[in-house]
Amino acid sequence: MIPAGTVRRVPDRPGPSPVHVIVPRVSPPARRSGAWMGMLAGFAAGGLIAGSLFGGFGHALGDGDVGLGLLDLLIAGGGIVVLVMFVRRLHAARAQPTRAAARISSRVDAPSDQTTPADHPGGDSSFDRGVRDIRRTDPGFDPARFVGYAAMMFRDAQGAWMTRDIVSLRARVTPEMYGELQAQCDRLRATGHTNRVERIEITAEITEAWQDSDRDYVTASIGGSIIDYTVDQVNDSLVHGSRTIARNVEEFWTFTRPAGLNFWMLSAIQSGR
Incomplete structure (x- = not known):
């Protein structure tokens, strides 16, 4: 499994913006x-x-x-x-x-306080403001669909890591992330070991969304279980992990892109533990 903590350079989210309350003006009745x-x-x-x-x-x-x-x-x-x-x-x-x-x-x-952040974010949390900022340049941005993309990316990345085919991820990760993944694959290959990932059962949930320096950022929480173990590539002997016992997964995957209708790229993986 891809080690958590890969490329942590994620810009800080902006602080809360001031709330502007518009009070409706009622004209006084005419003095007849x-x-x-x-x-x-x-x-x-x-x-x-x-x-x-x-x-x-x-x-x-x-x-x-x-x-x-x-x-x-x-x-x-x-x-x-x-x-x-x-x-x-x-x-x-x-x-x-x-x-x-x-x-x-x-x-x-007056606007209602009851909102649905995933579909129509009208509140004033950092997540709501972030989604609204992203939708200014991408009106069709859908957090629910992005969750599916994040889960798919998790599975594809584990498969590429297991086969050492990081090239297949080049278009879906940032250059910094690609370089780090390639370096870790080279180190694993040098030891004569192979990492295997099986029975991936995970769910994804968006926890953060924001803009910084004309770039969009979205962080997805990945949770679930996975069988993850390392074997010797010569005799297939177990080096680390378990072939039968699944371990818990709790990670945060951050994706970025230039603001607008551009493709999302994985930029950071952080452990949730």
């Missing part, structure tokens, strides 16, 4: 009572002026009951005040439902 208030004030002022004029004129006429007295003006003024208060309360009562409706609309329009 202004015209009514102005009219009422005009009526009140006109009434008072008329009362004063006619009151004075009445008193000047002597005992005639033509003009409005002080009591009449007070009654008229009090009625106007009551009418003004009534209109204000009516306006306030009508304004309350408008504000309540605005608050309900804001809650309905």
Whole structure:
């Protein structure tokens, strides 16, 4: 089995980005009572002026009951005040439902916190942001399909390692990874040993996704079991491992590519233990 820890030069993931919360602006209801208030004030002022004029004129006429007295003006003024208060309360009562409706609309329009990261990442975790960044240049990027590719790559890499045919992986690994794998195969061949891998039973899960320096990165967690042993290539005697007992696999495989519609290449293998 390919040794874990091969080529660990993986750039650090960027820190969390600040969250910008957009608060919907609700326009205040139009003040329609202004015209009514102005009219009422005009009526009140006109009434008072008329009362004063006619009151004075009445008193000047002597005992005639033509003009409005002080009591009449007070009654008229009090009625106007009551009418003004009534209109204000009516306006306030009508304004309350408008504000309540605005608050309900804001809650309905706000985005939901429930998201499905694998298909429609709308949250704000580092994984969600990473997938969104990758999709800016590759709208069709599908984390679920990538999981299948990572598992297939794990099996193909083990097969190439066992047959020492690293050339078959050249187009699917970075140049640094290819050079390291080739060097390890050469060292194993020099010892006269052969590594054998059987009964691969693994699952893959994406744990990280991000962009750095115009490159996409995705890390897949590989877990399961595998029979992995080394034999002498001359007499097939067991050198290391077990032919029958499977051992656990817990590794992280990181893939990279230039941002956009480019082929993913294996760039690092790290042990999860």
